[in-house]
Amino acid sequence: MDKSNITLTKKERDCIIILKRISTNEFPVKLSELSKALNVKPPTALELVSRLEKKGLVKRSKGMILLTNEGRVMYRNIVYVHRVFENFLVECGLDLEEACEKISNFDYILDEKIANLIRNRLGMPSKCPHGREIIENGKA
Numbered sequence: 001m002d003k004s005n006i007t008l009t010k011k012e013r014d015c016i017i018i019l020k021r022i023s024t025n026e027f028p029v030k031l032s033e034l035s036k037a038l039n040v041k042p043p044t045a046l047e048l049v050s051r052l053e054k055k056g057l058v059k060r061s062k063g064m065i066l067l068t069n070e071g072r073v074m075y076r077n078i079v080y081v082h083r084v085f086e087n088f089l090v091e092c093g094l095d096l097e098e099a100c101e102k103i104s105n106f107d108y109i110l111d112e113k114i115a116n117l118i119r120n121r122l123g124m125p126s127k128c129p130h131g132r133e134i135i136e137n138g139k140a
Ligand SMILES: [Zn+2]
Pocket: 082, 086, 099, 100, 101
């Protein structure tokens, strides 16, 4: 996916990650749940959701908040970059927790192309240091 035409803020990034993570069961997410998980007040969560809606990444239906297909692609991109860079920084000697935290500040800015280069250089790791799978978009 070409991310150059959609830019996110850190808060929007966190919102996408949380939306995906707390909606794993059959049930989509309510605004109250989202604001609790993001640790912000409901009006702030609503503002984030409206911004993501304008970017085509989120949709609202009957009081529920869902990721669109584009939103899910964005999520997978962020996670892919995140896990590749986790390998990189841990290999450079950073401890995993710190690596994870630091990478959360830029995993939504970089695109898959950069992550692919780093991953190649690292010998194509298939898992992040947490043991989670590294999956390229479109190959899930
Ligand atoms: Zn992590």
